[in-house]
Amino acid sequence: MTQAASNLRIDRPPQTLREMALERMRSAIIAGYFKSGERLVERSLCDQLGVSRSVVREVIRYLEAEGLVESQHNKGPTVASLSWEQARQIYRIRLQLERDAAAACAEVADAATKAELERALKALEKAFAVGQTMGLFDATTRFYEVIFRSAGHDIAWEIVQRLNSRISRLRGLTLATKDRHVSGHARMAQICQAILDNDPEAAAQSVEEHLTEAAAIARRLLQAESDAEEER
Amino acid sequence: MTQAASNLRIDRPPQTLREMALERMRSAIIAGYFKSGERLVERSLCDQLGVSRSVVREVIRYLEAEGLVESQHNKGPTVASLSWEQARQIYRIRLQLERDAAAACAEVADAATKAELERALKALEKAFAVGQTMGLFDATTRFYEVIFRSAGHDIAWEIVQRLNSRISRLRGLTLATKDRHVSGHARMAQICQAILDNDPEAAAQSVEEHLTEAAAIARRLLQAESDAEEER
DNA sequence: TGTGGTATGTTGGTATACCGTCTGACGGAA
């Protein structure tokens, strides 16, 4: 009966225009369709998204709260830009939260979790092989999601995702780096192994190394970019 | 001249109606003026705030992103309610971030920072003596702000503040507890001392004790409340 | 070249209207 009932259920898309517009805008910013610092003109967004100004404005408010968009009085919203200082802080916060999550996950991981984690790692390997940045992005996200979710750290996961979207540009650059292809994968495998062994200490340690490395690469890239900017 | 120029400057409140409405709504929720789970009817909020529906809706979107308000499709926004599970997670995240901030602060604290911290602690003592919950609230916030800011953890501070606003009801209950008056103050002093000594380890340790204690009290209160609910 | 005025575009904010959904009240049937 329960089964029948759940099959009978009419699940209309419980999605509002606003939610769809939000998704689009968010991924557009993350994907770099809107450049950092670019102005977001309400009316032109209305045209591009095909929705009314009310919707656009509400979406912008939401993204503003997420830190993806900045608004100045009477100047309108712009895509948030990221200084190295901010990026540094974000990597540090991620370190705290991911370390804790990995340790917690390693503590409680059961067979099902481990299987799922291995699947995620397999997918990650495949994505590394293909080399498509977007695919890597998703696979990495998936891998961490398993860790956070199984550790019961949903709220922390949400925070980390939000932080990640703020440094998405950096993450893209980082993932595209050659050496990252090798070491990144090795680090992930290391984290995975530690969890499979139910070894919280090792898991925390691996996460720490992984993130420290990522931050260092990000810093180098950002530095190089700003140097190039100055030369110009 | 620079002085004169800066004095001449007309600094009009760069505040929009929306921002003011946002502040009001946020503090109304934190102060408990709107109960947890209560529906927020847009049109009645318009009357109460004296602004138009657009503004109200944008504010609600913002609060939704902050996690203070929840919306269901075609049901409208409600004040977010908090389960113990969520509260647990929030305390855990705070632990990670506050511990790191305190340690970082202890590492870099100079004379000026220390002086400011001591001032904050003095204010805290006074607030404890007065016993006004709201004053305690502000003083505690101020104390932690000094720590986070001087450690250069602005983003983490923003996150912590947001988390705190989500557990504001719990914090209110916790602060009102009798034993908290004593031990809370002792803990704060301990944290402060560790920073004055530039001892990161001790600072982290003190924060950990303080927060673990707070979480335990919160849990007890929440449990008692839900028990009382069931009896009813 | 610099100054001041002007035109244009954009935002912040408001009012209003319309539709679809939800909810609760009312009234009739079993």
Add this chain to the structure above:
DNA sequence: TTCCGTCAGACGGTATACCAACATACCACA
């Protein structure tokens, strides 16, 4: 009395028109 269907009103979701304040770019004039 209880159950159930219907219906009206409340409310959210969306669209649109309008206005004032402001910012910016441009232009003409000294």
